[in-house]
Amino acid sequence: MYAFNSLPKSVVWWLPHLAIIQFAFGQISKLDSIGQQIKTTPNDTVLINLYYQYGEELANKYPDSALWYYNLAKKHSIATKYDRGRAAYASHAIEILNAQGKFKEALALCKEALAIYQTIGSKKDIAVTLINIGSEWHYLSDFQLATDNYLMALKIAEEMEDIRLQRIINNNLASIFINLKEFKKGKTYAIKSLELAHILKNDYAISSSMFNIATAELYLKDYDNALKHYSQIIQIGERTDDYILILDGWLGTADVYNARHNYGEALNYYGKVISLSKEKDAPEYEMYAYMGLSDLYKNTGQNDECEASILSGITLAEKLGTKYELKDLYLKASEMAEKAQRYMDALEYRKKYETLNDSVVGEKSKLNISLLEAKFESEKKETMISNLENNKKIQELSISQKNSLNYLLFGIIMVILLTSYISYRNYRHKQKLQTNRINELETEKQLAATAAVLKGEEQERTRLAKDLHDGLGGMLSGIKYSFESIKGNMIMTTDNQQVFERSMDMLDSSIKEMRRVAHNMMPESLLKFGLDTALKDFCNHINKTGAVQIDYLSLGLANASINQTVAITIYRIVQELINNTLKHAKAETVIVQITKTEHQLTITVEDDGEGFDTLILKKSQGMGWTNILHRVEFLKGNLNVDSEYSKGTSVHIEFNV
Known part of the structure; x- marks a missing residue:
């Protein structure tokens, strides 16, 4: 077995902090079992997988130690040229990196894994890695690249008929469209995800899909259905003893009641979320509850309670390092301080908000800060002026300064509005x-x-x-x-x-x-002599039957070079159009005209039959008409049908070839 130079095995298994970890986890027997296997296995591949298993046992509460073992597995994979082990590093490490907000680093690992799997991996390996890449772009708010990777993964998952992967991808696409504020489309994908989750009979998958449905319904103001779905999530959490699902359901329910202005019920559920979050040590849910409470208190005019909720949320967000929520809380704090005319506090919170707000940069940020600075300077000058009220010259200066400041503020506000x-x-x-x-x-x-x-x-x-x-x-x-x-x-x-x-x-x-x-x-003539000859033979054969008289005319088609797939598709379209005429038109004569120019091919089929109402084509379920539409769509063509009772029908189709 390959021996490591970086750290002797005897040192690995006697590190003091690992004994503490084992004791804290209450998993001494399981970790010891894996550790004994690591010390005794002679197989490099097995050793690498054991390193990953050991890291997984540590990941929830000791991510840094878990990452240390994942890196150990990766180094051993590189040393032994075990590419699958090297690729597996990404799927293990990204969970920890994502929790730390290192999305770009996680994305780079996923791309490295994809390059390996495209050479030695299965279709499932590639699909899972594409989902991971899409998720990283999703975290980075590049929804187009996220969707691109999700759809590539979905194609593979559908080819494999892998319901579990299809469920995950549809749920991720639902989240994409909800972020894009296309709530109806997001709900459609979430419903499809829920249908697959029911097939899988997986409680977590069902609740995850249902959460996206409820979120879309909340934004669509379909409050009754949103409450129903959040209630079902709570029931699943209570049945499976999963407090995370219970918190999800309670928090969503509180948001619905808040949106409905049913502040009593909203306050009750936010309180339940805070209580359970503290009991289970889930500070992120406690933070979201304080954010919801701040909106509730603001809407009900309880400014002191609003500020207290915002400050509690800021404390938790700073501890968690959740920058996205923290910037929103800084903005709320700035607005409340400004409302209370504490312009210095408002300025400080605004600066913190602008620092975190990556999506709003440049002149807009500078102008927002300048506005608060101007208000702060105004407050100072007004205080100075009030102390010299008896001096006429100072009074005139005060008026002048106020007017100047008003003009300045008006100009800044106009620039902000234009920039916004x-x-x-x-x-x-x-x-x-x-x-x-x-x-x-x-x-x-x-x-x-x-x-x-x-x-x-x-x-x-x-x-x-x-x-x-x-x-x-x-x-x-x-x-x-x-x-x-x-x-x-x-x-x-x-x-x-x-x-x-x-x-x-x-x-x-x-x-x-x-x-x-x-x-x-x-027809052999199509394969041997081309499209023009094949269509002539087909029309002549129909003429010999006496069913109808077909006049066939072609321009520029005889010597044209047409791809065989395109030629077969056009032949089938003409064949199906004539068959429809024979079945339904009761015509005596039919004109078939094919014209080929340098970049375009047109088909015209006209008859002198009894005609029909073209609106029925939109409701047609017949295989013949459906096949025509599919073939025209395949060649990216344009189709137009004109028909009038007792005067016949004309079908005109154009293709770019």
Whole structure:
């Protein structure tokens, strides 16, 4: 087994702090068991996995020690060239890094793991790593890149039919759209996640999906349903003895009552959250409860209680290091201090807020601080002026200074309003671009699925046509030859002779019908001579049946070079349009025109049939019309249908080729 130079094994297992950790955890036997295996195993791969297991046991309460063992596993993986062990480091370490707010560092580890898994990993390894990368971008508020990675992972998860991964991805996408304030779309993804969670029969998955549904409903002001879902989360938490779920449900319920202005119930639930948070040592929930209380007290005009709640929240946020919530609390504190005309306090809180607020930088931040500084200077000058009230010259100076200050404040306020408007417009534009990109990714996924279906359909048609022509066709021809041989060696009566001749005619008809079906499935002329010849043959064949008279005209198609997949798709579209005409139009003549220019191909099919109301196409469930739409969509074409009763129908399709 490979020996480490950095730290002898004897030192690893006698570090004093580990004994303390084992005792504190109450897991001496489990940690000792893993430790004994580490000291005795001769296998490098097993050793690396044991290092990871040991770290997992320490991660919840001693993340630094856990990270130390994860690093030990990674170093050993590199030394023994065990790539899977090196890639596994990311999935273990990012939980600790995310808790510390080191999202960029976690993202770099996930990208490194993806590069390894793309070489030696399974589809599931790649999908899980893409989810992790999407989550890191999600934390970093780049919703477009987050969605891009989630959708790539979702495609793989659907290919594998992995319900658990599909559930996670749909729930993450729900959170994305809620962040983008597209609450209805977010709720749709969360509902799909909940359906999958019920299939999995996993309480945590059900409550997690339900939480996103309830959050969307809260913002959509669907308060009754939001309360119902938060109540169900509380019930799951009580049944599974999971206090985190109970806190989630109580906090959400309090927010709903707060939004409804039912302040008595809101106050009750915020109090329950604070009490249980202190009992279970969950300070983050206590912090969120104080944030909710600050809004409640502000709305009810209880300014002292509001400030007390904000200060309690700030103390917890500073202890937790949660910068996002801390900046919001600093802003609340600044607004309350300004309302109380304590401009120095307001200025200090505003400065702290601006320092943390990464999304609002530059001139807007400077102007906000300048406004508070101006108010503070104004307060000082007014105090000085009040002490010299009896001096006429000072009075005039006071008036002048006040006027100047008013002009200055007015100018600053106008600049702030202009800057805010520009920032808001840029934010909305960026949000719109992200939403458009996400919709494009969803459309591309749907087109890829359509392409796969069409390709599979054509492959199956080709196989069936070959089987009919080569298998059944050869068999029927052999039977005909055998019957002809029997006829030459037998003496038959006149009646038997007639029966025999009718049977031979029926056999000939069967052979012709079989060849016609095989030709329709995959015409040889299309593969051998191209689209133009195949369409001519198809129209001529219809003309010979006498069912309808088809006039076929092509311009620029005879010598055109067209991709075989595109040619087959266009052939199927024309074939289906003519079949629809034969079934429904009761037409006498049909005109089929194909025009090919340098960059465009157009199809026009017109008949003199009885016509119909084109609105029924929007409700049509027929396979024929559905296949036409799918093929036109696959080639990114434009389709237009004009029809009038007793005057016939015209279908016009354009493609860029």
